[in-house]
Amino acid sequence: MRVAIDPAKCMGHGICYALAPNVFEDDDQGYGHVIGDGQVPQEQAEAARNGAANCPEGAISVTE
Amino acid sequence: MTTDALPKVCTDDLPMPEARDDAWHQLDKHPLVEVEDGYAVTRRDVVELVLKNPSLFSSKRAFDVLASPVPLVPIAFDPPEQTRYRRILQPFFSPRMIKPLEPDLRRQVVDLIEPIARRGQCDFIAEVAAVFPIQVFLTLFGLPLDMRDQFIEWKDAVLNLSAAAGQTSVDEAAQEGMQKALELFMYLTDLIQKRRGAPGDDVLSQVLSIEPPDALSDEEAVGLCFLFVLAGLDTVMDALGFGMQRLAENPDKRQEIVNDPSLIPAAMEELLRLDPPAPFVPRVSTQEVTVAGHTLPEGTRITNYLAVANRDERQFPNPYDIDFHRTENRHVSFGMGVHRCLGSHLARLEMAVLYEEWHKRIPNYHITPGTTPRVHWPRGTVGLDSLHLTIEAGDRT
Numbered sequence: 001m002r003v004a005i006d007p008a009k010c011m012g013h014g015i016c017y018a019l020a021p022n023v024f025e026d027d028d029q030g031y032g033h034v035i036g037d038g039q040v041p042q043e044q045a046e047a048a049r050n051g052a053a054n055c056p057e058g059a060i061s062v063t064e
Numbered sequence: 065m066t067t068d069a070l071p072k073v074c075t076d077d078l079p080m081p082e083a084r085d086d087a088w089h090q091l092d093k094h095p096l097v098e099v100e101d102g103y104a105v106t107r108r109d110v111v112e113l114v115l116k117n118p119s120l121f122s123s124k125r126a127f128d129v130l131a132s133p134v135p136l137v138p139i140a141f142d143p144p145e146q147t148r149y150r151r152i153l154q155p156f157f158s159p160r161m162i163k164p165l166e167p168d169l170r171r172q173v174v175d176l177i178e179p180i181a182r183r184g185q186c187d188f189i190a191e192v193a194a195v196f197p198i199q200v201f202l203t204l205f206g207l208p209l210d211m212r213d214q215f216i217e218w219k220d221a222v223l224n225l226s227a228a229a230g231q232t233s234v235d236e237a238a239q240e241g242m243q244k245a246l247e248l249f250m251y252l253t254d255l256i257q258k259r260r261g262a263p264g265d266d267v268l269s270q271v272l273s274i275e276p277p278d279a280l281s282d283e284e285a286v287g288l289c290f291l292f293v294l295a296g297l298d299t300v301m302d303a304l305g306f307g308m309q310r311l312a313e314n315p316d317k318r319q320e321i322v323n324d325p326s327l328i329p330a331a332m333e334e335l336l337r338l339d340p341p342a343p344f345v346p347r348v349s350t351q352e353v354t355v356a357g358h359t360l361p362e363g364t365r366i367t368n369y370l371a372v373a374n375r376d377e378r379q380f381p382n383p384y385d386i387d388f389h390r391t392e393n394r395h396v397s398f399g400m401g402v403h404r405c406l407g408s409h410l411a412r413l414e415m416a417v418l419y420e421e422w423h424k425r426i427p428n429y430h431i432t433p434g435t436t437p438r439v440h441w442p443r444g445t446v447g448l449d450s451l452h453l454t455i456e457a458g459d460r461t
Contacts, residue, residue, distance in 0.1 A: 011404040014159055018105050018329070029151075039190035041142065053392045057116075 001040045002063045003048050005032050006052075009059035016060060020044065020051035066448060070358065072098040080441040084339075084371075085384055091372045102365030103355070106372035108379045108396065110356050114347055114368055115401040118142050121347035123403055129146035134249065134287040136294070137280075143402060152278045153288070153406060156267050162409045165203065170417045172199050173297040181425045181455065185432060189305050192418070197300040200414055201292065205255075206266025210352075212244040217250040219293050223445075254287045255280055295342070296407045300414050302341035302447025303397075308422075309451055310335055310386060312431050317386050321419065322427040328419050331388040332412065333395065338386065340397035342417070342445050370396050428456035 003023060005016070012030040016023075022030045023044050040048045052060035071094050078087035093106040105111055114121045119142070127140035136142075138149035155161065173196060180186040198215050202208065221244030256272065263269035272285060280288065283296055313320040321331050329458070347369040353360050360366065374395045375383035398405035431437065432452035439446050 011401060012154065012158070013398065013400075013404060014409055017159075026159050028158060028160060029154045030160075050391070054394060056394050056396060056398075056404075059393075 001042075001045050001048065002038045003034055003039055003040055003052060004061050004063075005034055006059045006061070007031070009057045010055075011057050011059075013056050015054045015056065016051035019054060020047035023048040024051055068094055070094065070098045073104070075099050075104075076442045078441070080176075080446065081421075081438045082436065084439055084446070088369075088371045088375055089384070090253070091369060092375055096358055097369075098112060098148065099367070102367065103360065104369045104372075105355060106369045106376075107356070108373040108376040111368045111370065111373040112400065113397055114355070114366060115345070115396075115399060115403070117316050118146075118402055118451060120350055120353050122350050123347060124205070125348035125363075126346035126348070126365065134283060134290050136202045136291045137284050137287040138406070139291060139295070139324055139403060143248075146402060148278075149284075150402065150406070152274060152280070153271070155408060156271055157406050159409045162413055165200075165410075166413060169200060170416060170421060172203075173195065173417050173421050175430075177316075177425055178351045184455045184457070186453055188308050188453050189301065189448055190450065193301040193304040193308075193451075196418065197297045197414060200300075201297060201409070204266060204410075205289075206259075207255075207262045215293075216282050218244055218251075219297055221245060222248060222290070222293060223298060224269060238377035239382040248290075248293070249286065252286050253282065256289075292407075295405075298445060298447060302413050302445060303336060303339060303411070304415060304418055305451050306341070307332070307335035307419070308453070309431070309437050309448060311450075312429055312453060314386060315428075315430075317388065318423070318427070320388055322423050325420060326415060327388055327424065328423075330393070332389070332415050332419060333393050334386060334388050334390060336397045337374045337380070337393055337395035338371075339446075340351070340374065340395075341447055342372045345370060345399055368396075368399075370399070425435065426455050428458065429453045 005024070010031050012032070014026060014030055014032070017026050017031045023035060023040055025035050027033060049062060052062045073091060078090060080087045091104060091106050095105065095110045097104040097106060105114055108252045120322065122142050124140055127136060135254070138146045138153065142147060145357055174194050177197060180191065186192070194216065195212065198212050202211055202215065221241045224241050259269045259272050263273055268289070271280065271288070274280065321327050347366050347368070349362055349364045349366060351362045355366065374397065377383050379394060380390070398408040405442055430453070432454045435452040437448045439452045440449055
């Protein structure tokens with residue numbers, strides 16, 4: 001499973017890194033970023049899906 | 065393109081004071097509703113379209129009508145000016161900057177709650193919800209907490225002034241409001257001068273120490289402070305008041321967060337979904353636009369009704385139920401798009417520490433019999449005038 005954040009859509013709500021802190025992280029502006037190369041380990045898959053599903057801007061894509 | 069007649073709602077007549085769920089329900093039948101000052105958009109996907117297209121739906125033109133003595137940075141601007149302001153200001157309100165405030169805010173909230181736990185009753189609005197956000201503002205701006213009552217007076221005057229914007233008669237109250245707004249303006253101008261001369265470690269000093277070309281002018285800095293006062297104080301007060309009212313009225317839901325405090329972040333989002341304190345986000349069309357199949361001319365006032373969009377059943381199953389276990393809760397109470405609430409991380413921290421510390425000490429409470437929490441209405445923001453709570457005997461410390 002892979003995740004990606006579209007930086008043009010991310011507005012820094014901070015939901016993804018609050019719900020899935022091992023998958024997403026914040027920067028100085030509060031925008032979300034994917035930790036590492038976007039490949040999500042199995043044990044983080046549910047958290048990653050949860051973070052993506054709750055993004056108010058729909059900025060996170062998930063490829064299973 | 066449809067030519068159906070749009071439903072028309074007189075919002076002043078909505079049963080907001082004592083039945084706000086019913087009030088929102090009256091608006092949720094159609095994605096576009098005609099209201100007194102233009103049109104309301106009420107579905108989440110249409111709200112998304114409006115808020116994500118700032119070149120078609122201008123925030124600047126919507127906030128031009130507010131008789132503000134200073135430019136409200138950044139809400140009264142559109143991209144690209146707004147983009148610059150956001151880039152400059154956003155780091156100061158990011159989770160990295162806000163999180164370190166937590167221990168201090170937690171201490172402050174405990175100091176407010178403990179006397180109430182001993183006494184056994186309170187007006188939650190006057191004694192907690194109105195006071196705490198002002199203390200946070202004073203902490204953030206490096207001002208002494210004994211300025212609290214002065215700021216409450218100034219803030220109420222400025223908010224009443226903006227609520228009255230558009231009314232033509234200048235009565236005595238409006239003149240007094242103008243006088244108080246002027247006092248606040250002078251105080252902030254003087255404070256900015258002082259902080260430029262002798263910076264502290266507060267957020268205002270840091271904003272003022274930004275180097276050119278991003279440096280803010282005095283006028284811009286006063287505008288930012290004004291916006292903080294307008295957007296950052298009563299909103300948190302109102303959200304907390306509504307949240308505590310729902311928890312008081314629904315002991316089974318309250319028990320869930322008492323039993324499992326790790327549920328508080330999700331509970332907080334659900335309470336925010338149901339009761340956005342700033343539920344009307346206005347925009348003005350910059351050209352002819354098509355919204356929900358209807359063509360609207362340039363210059364039309366289009367207001368996003370966030371509380372109705374948050375009850376869109378296509379997005380939120382059983383939208384009128386309180387459910388702390390929603391797997392998806394993409395509510396728009398902080399707005400979305402380029403103007404997403406700058407203070408959302410601070411607001412969430414304030415609310416989370418309050419819900420946590422309160423329920424640790426006071427798990428059982430109810431609305432004091434003989435009192436009725438009422439929403440002030442009509443008004444541009446919604447909130448309770450009072451919330452009298454009685455703490456159940458076993459919980460008194």
